[in-house]
Amino acid sequence: MPDLPLIMWALIAGVFGLLIGSFLNVVILRLPVRLDALWQQEAREVLGVDTPVEPLPPGIVRERSHCPHCKHPLAAYDNIPLFSWLLLGGRCRYCRAPISIQYPLVEALTAVLSAIVVWKFGPTWAALAGLFFTWALVALSGIDFRTQLLPDQITQPLLWAGLALSLCHLFVEPNAAILGAAIGYLSLWSVYWLFKLLTGKEGMGFGDFKLLAALGAWMGPVSLLPVILLSSLVGALIGGTMIVLRKHAREVPMPFGPFIALAGWIWFVAGDYLWHAYMSFSGIR
Structure with a gap:
């Protein structure tokens, strides 16, 4: 590994943590909804309930991020961790609906915690x-x-x-x-x-x-x-x-x-x- 000062490794971890925090927001919001839909689907199969098959909610990886209000797909520049939320003033670019404070909080928290972990253990x-x-x-x-x-x-x-x-x-x-x-x-x-x-x-x-x-x-x-x-x-x-x-x-x-x-x-x-x-x-x- 490059011989970098520990503070630089911590900063790199913090920047990477911002990206991971953005992904964790997707996990936090989509995984429970997806699991609930899968559980209901399995329950209907076990009970033999004949109901119309509904499409599953978005998965964690494949589906693009979108505004939860107007459903407009988000461009790459709208998905820059922390900074996009700040630049947009906490509102959707397309419908101006408020964006939950959860997004920047999770991204910032993940960045800080990641930097602390690398500061503690080094590279x-x-x-x-x-x-x-x-x-x-x-x-x-x-x-x-x-x-x-x-x-x-x-x-x-x-x-x-x-x-x-x-x-x-x-x-x-x-x-x-x-x-x-x-x-x-x-x-x-x-x-x-x-x-x-x-x-x-x-x-x-x-x-x-x-x-x-x-x-x-x-x-x-x-x-x-x-x-x-x-x-x-x-x-x-x-x-x-x-x-x-x-x-x-x-x-x-x-x-x-x-x-x-x-x-x-x-x-x-x-x-x-x-x-x-x-x-x-x-x-x-």
Whole structure:
């Protein structure tokens, strides 16, 4: 690889992250709709329901991007990550309908997180794996925030990638990855059933179990308690703020996946610093 300063590698990762963020927007918006249509199609086939075959919603790769309001296909210069949204003033060039703030936020967030990962690991295989880890978490967070769904199409490859990478001893050893995946899944699974037995309600979805299992596969069992604590803290702060500002009713369920993903990413890139800070603060040697 070229002998570039670390800051240059981080900047390159940030620019590339903008492009990936644009693609992740497509995944966040189209994958749940596509999956829902496929599930309905399969259900009709299993039940033997004879209904007209409707065309499936746009896929992730082949169909061109278009305005969700006027359906006009977007030109290449309308799809420049972040900058097109700014230049257009957040409105469609063709119908002047507002463009969701989600687009630039996901692109900017993916760029920043990608740059941080490369700054942390340098131009290494660990950084490449860390970028995949980061992009998967961004996609899962966006989907869960919008639909309260954590699709197996992303959580399962993330889990298996963590287990496979442990064979290369990239982040954790294989035994730690296996234990992390098992404990991560079973811990939230146990909480789910305990809560359901006590209240008769479902406190979280099965996708949360799989996401924490994937984090355990990537970072081992020792990461799980800090991740759960961090996600609970962030969830309580954000949820409490939304309730206080009356933007979210108390009875309306709030997705927990984005908080697990955020806590997992923080521990992935800064867990060692946080642990040393805690040890110094507590006076433990």
